[in-house]
Amino acid sequence: MLFQRQSTRHFTVKMTNLPLKDLVFDIIKENESLTDEELAKKLTKEGLLIPEDQFNKLLLDLEILGLVKVSWLTKDSRRIEVVLEKEEVDEIETQNKEMMEKDYEASFPGTDNN
Numbered sequence: 001m002l003f004q005r006q007s008t009r010h011f012t013v014k015m016t017n018l019p020l021k022d023l024v025f026d027i028i029k030e031n032e033s034l035t036d037e038e039l040a041k042k043l044t045k046e047g048l049l050i051p052e053d054q055f056n057k058l059l060l061d062l063e064i065l066g067l068v069k070v071s072w073l074t075k076d077s078r079r080i081e082v083v084l085e086k087e088e089v090d091e092i093e094t095q096n097k098e099m100m101e102k103d104y105e106a107s108f109p110g111t112d113n114n
Helices: 020-031 036-045 052-064 091-106
Strands: 033-035 068-072 078-082
Touching (some): 020 033, 020 036, 020 052, 020 078, 036 052, 036 078, 052 068
Antiparallel strands (some): 033 078, 068 078
């Protein structure tokens, strides 16, 4: 892994206004899918050095919130993907909307409504 265990050096080099969880999620969302190693490299480019245990907790928190999906590729590598929300189409709601539109159009006298 890219993380080195150093007991004295794990500081945020660059100050940001965003919480770390939001920053990590934004990077994942920009790429849609990446490995944990690629994410660690991108965080390092942003000037953030995150200990491995905190990195794992961030990924776990994002997965619990339903924002990302983490799956193992190999013994030492994980795939991180953004969870895309699919909008459910409610057939009854669609029918109700169509009926309301037809009723509205029919409420105008003297118009030809098909």
